[in-house]
Amino acid sequence: MNPLDEISFTRLLWFVPFLLAIHNVEEAPFMEKWSRELPLPIHPAVSTRQFVWAVTLLTVAGFAITYFGINTTKQPIGVWAVLEIQMIMLVNAIAPHLVVSLRFQKYNPGVVTALFLNIPFSVYLFQRAMQVGLMSWGIFWVLLSIAPFATVTIILVSLQFGKRVSRN
Numbered sequence: 001m002n003p004l005d006e007i008s009f010t011r012l013l014w015f016v017p018f019l020l021a022i023h024n025v026e027e028a029p030f031m032e033k034w035s036r037e038l039p040l041p042i043h044p045a046v047s048t049r050q051f052v053w054a055v056t057l058l059t060v061a062g063f064a065i066t067y068f069g070i071n072t073t074k075q076p077i078g079v080w081a082v083l084e085i086q087m088i089m090l091v092n093a094i095a096p097h098l099v100v101s102l103r104f105q106k107y108n109p110g111v112v113t114a115l116f117l118n119i120p121f122s123v124y125l126f127q128r129a130m131q132v133g134l135m136s137w138g139i140f141w142v143l144l145s146i147a148p149f150a151t152v153t154i155i156l157v158s159l160q161f162g163k164r165v166s167r168n
Helices: 009-013 015-027 031-037 048-071 076-104 111-131 137-167
Strands: none
Touching: 009 015, 009 048, 009 111, 015 048, 015 076, 015 111, 031 048, 048 076, 048 137, 076 111, 076 137, 111 137
C-alpha cells in the first residue's frame, strides 16, 4: 500500500506547489553556469539572480493557484488548474530535463527532482484524480495538450520578469 493513499485528495494537491518549490531550489544555484555552457541554444543564458526571481514568481503563483483552486470554488476547474501545474511539471521533467540529460550525458539543473519526485508523483496524482472522479481521460488529454505551450509561455514570461526585477 502506498502511504500517499492515506492522504486526502485535497491535501495531496498541496504537494504540487511544494514539489514545484523543491524543484526550483534544485535548479536555481546551477542554472546560470549551465545555461552559458550549453553547446546548443536551447535555453536562454540567465543570471542566477534573474533565475531566482523567475522561479520565485512561479513558486508563489503555484501556491496561489493551489490555494484558490482548492478553496474558492466547488467546481472541478479549480482542481484542474492545480493538476495543470503538475502536468506542466511532468512535461518539464521529460523535455527538457530527461531529454537534455540523455542528449548531453550530463547533469542539468532540476533533473534529479524531475526524475525522482515529479514524474512518479505526477503518475500517482493523475491516477488518484481519476479514482476520485475529478479527472477523466478527456481532461487528462486536454491538460497534456495545454502543457507544452503553457511551459514555453511561463518560462519566457517568468524569465522576463526576473530580468526586469534583477536590473533594479
